[in-house]
Amino acid sequence: MAYDARRDCPQLPDFSVLKRLARDQLIYLLEQLPGKKDLFIEADLMSPLDRIANLSTLKQHEVDKLYKVEYKPIISTSDQLCFLIRPRIKTVKWICGVVNADKTVGRFRRYKLIFAPQKFYACEMVLEEQGIFGDVTTDEWAFYLLPLDDDIISLELPEFFRDNFLAGDQRWVRTAGSALHLLHSIYGPFSKIYGIGRCSKMAYESWREQVEEEENRGRQAEIGNVFLIDRDVDFVTPLCSQVVYEGLVDDTFRIKCGCVEFGPEVTSSDKSVKVMLNSQDKVFNEIRNEHFSNVFNFLSQKAKNLQMAYDKRRGMDIKQMKTFVSEELKGLKQEHRLLSLHISASESIMKKKTKQDFQEMLKTEHSLLEGFEIRECTSFIEEHIIRQLSMIESLRLLCLLSLTENGLLSKDYRSLKAQYLQSYGMNHLLTFANLKRLGLLVEQQPGETLTVMESKVGKLVNDKTAGKLTDAFSSLAKKSNFRALSRKLNLVPKSDEEYNLRVPRDMAYIFSGAYIPLSCKLIEQVLERDGWTGLEDATKLLNGHEFCATGTNGADVKGKSDAPRIVLVMFLGGCTFSEISALRFLGKEKGYKFIVVTTAITNSSRLIEALLDSHM
Amino acid sequence: MSLMTANWNPLGEAFYRKTELYEMSWNLREGLKDSLLSAAPYGGPIAVLREPHRRSPRSRPQLEIYSASGVSIASFPWKSGPVIHLGWTVTDELLCVQEDGSVLIYDLFGSFKRHFSMGQEVVQSQVLEAKVFHSPYGTGVAIVTGSSRFTLATNIDDLKLRRLPEVPGLQGKPSSWLVLTQDRQTKVLLSNGPEFFILDNTSCTSVCPPGLGPHYGNIIHMCVSFNYKYLSVFTDSGHLWTGPSHLQDSLSLVDTKKTSRPEQMVWCRRPKSQEPAVILMWDHLLLVVGVCGETIQFPVDDPCALVGELDGVRIISSTHQDFLQEVPLVCQDMFKIASMAPGALLLEAHREYQKSSQKADEYLREIKEQRMLGEAVIQCVEAAAHEYDTSTQKALLRAASFGKCFLTDQSPDQFVETCRELRVLNAVREASVGLPLTHAQFKQMTLQVLIDRLVYRQFYPLAIEICRYLKIPDYQGVSCVLKHWASRKVQQKDLSDEAIAHAVCSKVGDTPGVSYAQIAAKAYECGRSELAIKLLDFEARSGDQVPLLLRMKRSHLALTKAVESGDTDQIYTVVTVLKNEMNRGDFFMTLRNQPVALSLYRQFCKLQELETLKDLYNQDDDHQELANYYIAASYREKRLETRLSQLQNAVDEFNRAKNDFSAKATEDEMRLLRLQRKLDDEKGLRLLGLSLQDTMETLLSSGLHKQADQIYRDFKVPDKRYWWLKLKSLAEKSEWEELEKFSKSKKSPIGYLAFVEVCMKHNNTFEAKKYVSRVTAEQKVKSHLAVGDLEGAAEAAIERRNDAEIGAVLSRCSTTDRLLIDRLNRARAATQRK
Known part of the structure; x- marks a missing residue:
């Protein structure tokens, strides 16, 4: 409504293939343990699994009962137990307990551990230490990517953020590389890869290594450009309050795996309702990227239109009525239902927000x-x-x-x-x-002592060690340099001008015109300049680690392909719905289509909660 | 060319020809007499063991290995026990079956690989005869022992010995026997006097070839065809019976009029054979007996060896080597005298064309009239493939090329492919290489195997040339060859490490698919660790270097490489090895230099070995982390005393880390905990573990103001916090008088708007209004609005001449407040004019 897409916007590739692949592989793995079996599923794999295979599919492949992993003794009576888990030591230890408990009572069962998306050596080590390595079989379910929407793909790995950026545990980097490799092998070859951040660079290298191991085939690319970005490049954006509808819904109700649960205060009944939030929901699709101040207007307009559509009934003859009922009514009713849900959701948001100043x-x-x-x-x-x-x-x-x-x-x-x-x-x-x-x-550092020291050390030793030292220093005292960056990249529009949120002029609209998200600004600039040249000042302030590489050969990007204007943005450590909205806006302005791949959808609360350390 | 049919001998419908392959380049002084000889099929190598039964230690028998053209590959004296039989495996390894039942395996270059035994009991009974055979499962060995028992091993790479059932009435060795692979089963066929048996895993069955009655005499020799489908047996009455090997049927029964046992007997047939034949050899005679009953005789002056091939028989003598085969049908058509086949006409046409004779046109016309030109070209190409002589090949291919000029829609693929393949075949047939492969054999063995064989024989340059010439993808071609070459190169003992590393690197470069790690592993296996490390340096994938480095006990280097690879599983692997290998101190020191590995290990410890985590921090003198560790530990403690002692540890560490803030905070916490415990005990509250604020709040709501005030003073709680708390708790308990008293106790550090708002929150407008007057000027408007006093708000806003505030008031006005709105608008206009 507020802005129309450019007519030459390219088509997005079809990501349902990813779901099919994951499902087929899961079925194959389940078949590896023939006969009836009970399936234990890690709690945070439940929702993703639900998007891939429903209960009846699992039943078809002889899954008898489903349990959530709750770290308690089990009550299953089945002779075959299958565990669908993340490669976490905690979970593996729990399974060891289950197996050992069976052993002590002399019960014989078959156990199969399926690690998603991959297994780690450390997990196997635990199995070995607990003496059950020989009692279980292990497998990997290469379920790397879950398409949440037409343009959002998630790795559903919220722990990526804490493990990688806080604990310095890089084990998920390879997973990210493999995910990229999967996308590359289906939708590639990529012709250009940009990135910024240490983790991005490592993920890129891991991907590159995997590509080199296989022979390349000439294919029609569906995705031309890739941009990798670390979450720690831009912490400011995810920490700001979201005011775009989708972001607000996430902040208020928490969207989980593309699905939100509206409680009684929204549904105005005793029951909660689960709603899938994606482009299939026509009402939502139109307001998801809107600034919240426009949402009410839009919804009331929509309600009027809907009423008008209903009102058409009057003065219809029987025949017209018949077609109306059979063709339109159902759609209208559906729309009506969604509309009323979103209206009450907005009201609920309003109530909460005014309360807290x-x-x-x-x-x-x-x-x-x-x-x-x-x-x-x-x-x-x-x-x-x-x-x-x-x-x-x-x-x-x-x-x-x-x-x-700073x-x-x-x-x-x-x-x-x-x-x-x-x-x-x-x-x-x-x-x-x-x-x-x-x-x-x-704490603010007195003076610029650190940078001075860095450059001195840098002159003394060669580049490689200097790089390592800089890393060490920067981890000692990471500086955000936000103010300088903001000036260099014009992130904060001048406040004296009135900002019309109905007709946004730039990505700042997602923060009421107060701030253009740094992450998205970088993407815009790099795509515009086809690389990092001219952005040296900014990258220096961001601790470097930027890169730009041409993709593998055999890419047939010329011709009429849309690929060069399809940009895959991979956020390592999570991204917010606001950023996705900003990218959608950017895409519409510049004739790109962005596909957002993220380790998980995040927001300020999730980000902070991941860093809480109350009881370790 | 004109003599093409000179060496053709008619046999039934077809012709047989014997062509010379090589003059042997070996120099066997005593010929092949008294020698054990074994030649591998597909132009494979030849092994010769001179006088195998000589046992005097002074003159040991000599084992020699030659290429098919007689070029010596290896020669060494046989020092082991007496050899009964020699045979080649499918991978060109030499099997030497000894009398005591042990089988020694040598490679092509005469170096010993390994050995296995055909059973313990054989040592006593001794091997009488042995046969090496090939089946879909690999290479097998069969023996018959002195106790007349057969033992089989169908695949020597997966050794499973099978002792076959006893044969009734057999004493010593049978008069003739052979191994047959049929219906996925391996059986032995044997004759003993007048009897004929099939021996399989479980039983020994007496059989009789159909049509071969007992009056034809005893079977004294037999042979099976290359594909195990046909059998032929020779009886002591001189009759040769042929038939399918399942013995359900017979093909022919021919009287050779020779009653002595032939020395060798081999099938000679080709796929789609018209006239298969069996070749029998006696002292001075080679007899080709066709299934049709006709025979051809060749005189032999020298002892020879017959080697059955897929499409013919190789005849190796001490001086030369011939190939005997049925002339392929297409060649017959081409070269038969007065042949009118289109190919033959095309060949003639081309010959005339070269002579610039107009007859060329006549021939061509004739072919074209029959619309057979395409056929003619194909015939020429196919015939060329079968010919061994290069000038014949050329003539045929030129004719084909000539014919192609007159065709518009002929696909060139077959022509091009045949030209390429012939070029490769001619190259490997060269006496220096010595692989006399026919085109049919080549097709059967596939190019990949040919390249493997060349590589195995160390013809690296030729192999690479072939790969490049045939444009084989690098992964299957050049890379493979280079990999083998490099693995071989590192074993060269006379070269220095540097020289080898340099040579390998300059040749291999960064060819895709060649792993330096594999080459290095080979070098390490040969005991050259230094070279292995040099080579590993060239490996681009750090991850691939790790396993070998670990094997070489270069754990530190392995850790560095694992970290570089970014593969956390690899890092874990190395860390685990290091942990077991080193003492704790060194282990920690090593980790300290590798932050990535250290953080990984810490993560692991956090979940598995908390104590180790503490040791790690201790080692690093990381007091800050150590303090954090104690704090976390304190929360795991249930008992107050232990919790306090953990916290005390934390305080000490914070002090060491010069983090006075945290030390102070922790000390406060300890104080608070003690106080909470005391109050809990005294007043029966449940304060333990609450935050300071929550503690005070609980105290206030329980009416314990004195105790709350005590905390306020003891813990230096900021006034603001205290006022907020007091305000909140008094309002909650609706102690409005108390609140008013409190508000007047001194000037509020949190202002009075807060009072207004809190009162309003409890819906007490009356109380709220009391505080409106005390609010600061900036908050006047807001507080008036909060209590819903529009007039007052408007008053204040106009007084302050603040545009924004006037706006705020306006937005709250409803339409009924006309007067107020007008007033505000006027005031607004006035302020804006300014």
Whole structure:
């Protein structure tokens, strides 16, 4: 409604193939254990599995009962147990317990462990240590990618973020590389690959290695360009409150695996309703990328139209009525149902947001992004902490303050931390240690001593070690340099101009015109310049690790193919719905189509929660 | 060319021809007499063991290995026990079956590979005779022992010995026997005097070839065709019976008029044979007996060996080697005298054309009139493929090419392919290479196998040339050859490590599909670790280097490479090895230098070995992390005392880390915990573990103001927090008077808007209004609005001449407040004018 797509927008490739592949492989694996069996599924694999294979498919392949992995003794009576799990030591240990318990009572069963999407040596080591390596069979279900929508594919690995960026555990990097390889082998060959971030670079190398191992075939590419980006390149964007409809729904109700559960306050009945949120939902599809302030207008307009469509009935003769009932009514009813759901969802959002001084909060965020009235912002945050308004939100604001201001003043850092500990308990000392390690919440460094030291060291030793040293330094004190970046890339539009949210002029609309998301801005700039040249100043501030490579040979990108204008953006460590909306907007403006591949959909709460460390 | 049919001998409908393959380049002084000889099919190598029964230690028998053209490949004195039989495996390895039942395996170059035994009991009874045979399962060995028992091994690479049932009435060795592979079963056929048996796994059945009655005498020799489908037996009355090997039928029974036992007997047939024949050899005679009953005789002056091939028989003598085959049908058509086959006419046409004779046109016309030109070209091409002589090949191919000029829709593929293949065949037939393959054999064995054989014989340049010439994809072609070459090269003992590494690197470069890690592994197997490390350096994939480095006990290097590879599983593997290999201190030191491995190991420890994690931090003097560790540990403790002691540990570590903030915070926490315990005990509350704020809140809501105030002072709680808490708890309990008193106790650090809002939250407008007047100027409008006093809000806003505030008030006005709206609008206009 607010903006139309360019007519030359390319078509997206069909990603349902990925689902079919995953399903076929799962069936094959289940068949490997013939006969009736009970299936134990890791809790966070439940929803993804639901998108791949429904219960009847599983039953067809002799799955008797389904259980969720709950780390408790099991009650199954089946002689064959199949475990569909993530490669986590905790889960494997639990299975070891199950098997050993059976052993002590002399019960014989067959056990099969299916690791999704791959198994890790560490898991096998645990099996070995617990002495059950020979009692179980293991397999891998190469279920790397779950298409959530026409243009969103998720690896459904929320732990990627914490493991990789906080713990420095790189085991998922290869998984990301394999996921990219899978996409490449179906929709490639890619002609250009850009990226920024250490993890991106490693994922790229892992992918490259896998490509080199196989022979390349000349194929018609469906995806031309790839952009890899680490979450830690841009922490500011996911920490901002989302105000685009889809993002808001995620912030308020939590979208899980493309599906949201609206509670009684939305459905105005006792029951909760699960709704799939994707482009199939016509109402949602039109408002998902809209700024929230437009949503009500749109919905009421829509309601009027719907009423008009219903009203057509009057003055119809029997025959017309018949066709109306058979052809239109069902669609109208469906639309009606969805419309009323989204209207009550919006109302519910409104209610919640006004209660918590949402406007004040947004004002503070915008001030932080623009960099003025910092003192007021700081006291706002302090008050927020003192009043125990929200454990997560307070941390989010603290992080935003630190990121935009390049660290907190020493005095503020101490007092705010102390306040927070008094409000929420001492154990958050560990949370603060985590935030500091990630560079999300740090103390301002006196002067620029670090950079000076770095350059001195750099001159003394060769490039490779200097790189390593720089890494070491930057992990010691990661600087966000947000202010400088914001100036270089024009991230914050001038505030004196009125911003029309109905007709957005740039990606800043997703934050009410206050800020263009850094991640998306980088993508825009790199695609425009076909590389990183001219962006050296920015990349330097981002700790480097940018790269740009031409893809494998045999790519037939010339001709009439759409591939060059199809861009796959892979977020390592998660991305937000707001970023996806921004990219959709960018695509429409520039005639691209973006496909977002992410390790998981994230938002500020998920991001912060991943870093909480209350009880380890 | 004109003599093409000179060596053709008619046999029934067909012709047989004997063509010379090589003059043997070997120099066998004593000929083939008293020698054991074995030649592998498909132009394979020849092994000769001179005087196998000589046992005096001073003059040992000599084992010699030659190529098919007689070029010596290896020669060494036989030092082991007496050899009964020699045979070649399908992979060109030499099997030497000894009298004691052990079988020694040598490679083509005479180096010993391994050995196996045909059974313990054989050592006593001794092997009388042995046969090496080929089946779809691989190469097999069959023996008959002194106790007249047969033992079979169908695949020597997967050795399973089978002792066959006893044969009734057999003493010593049978008069003749052979191994037959049929219906996925391996059987032995044997004759003993007048009896004839089939011996399989479980039984020994007496049989009789149909039509061969007892009056034809005893069977004294037999042979089976190359594909095991046909059998022929020779009786002591001189009769030769032929028939299918399942013995359901017979083909012919021919009287050779020779009653002595032939020395050798071999089938000579080709796929789609018109006139199959059996070749029998006596002392000075080679007899070709056709199934049709006709015979051809060739005189032989020298002892020879017959080698059955897919499409003929090779006859090896001490001086030369011939190939005897049925002339292929297409060649017959081409070269038969006065042949009118289209191909023959085309060949003639081309010959005339070369002479610039107009007859060429006549011939061509004749073929074209019959619309047979396409056929003619194909005939020429096919015939060329069968010819051994290069000038004949050329003549035929030229004729084909000439014919092709007059055709528009002939696919050139067959012609081009045959030309290429013939070029390859001619190259490998060269005496220096010595692989006398016919085109049919080549097709059967496939190009891949041919290349493998060339590689095995170390004809690397030729193999590479062939791969390139036939445009085989690098993965299957050049890379494979280079890989073998390099593996061979690293075994060269006379070269220095540097020289070999350099040679390998310069040849292999970065050819795809060649793994330096594999080459290095080979070098390591040969005991050249230094070379292996040099070669590993060239390996682009760090991950591939790791397993070998671990095997070589270069664990540190392995760890570095594993980290470079980015494969966490590899890193784990190395870390586990290191952990078991080193003492703890060294292990930690090693990890310290590899941050990636360290974080991985930490992750593992967090879940599996918490104590180790502590040791790790200790080793690194990482007091900060150690402190965090203790804090986390304290939360796992149930008992207050242990929790406090963990926290005390944390305080100590924080102090060491010079993190006074955290040390202070932890000390406060300890103090709080103690206090909570005390209050819990005294007042029966459940405070333990609550945050400071929650503690105070609980205290206040329980009316324990004194205790709350105590905490406020002891823990230096900021005034703001205290005021908020007090405000909240008093409002919650509706102690409005108390609240008002409190508000007046001193100037509020949180302002008075908060009071207004909290009162409103509890729907007490009356109380709220009390505080409106005390609010600061900036918050006046807001507080008026909060209590719903529009007038007051408007007043304040106009007084402050603040546009935004006027707007805020306006937005709250409903249509009924006309007067107010007008007033506000006027004020707004006034402020904007300014």
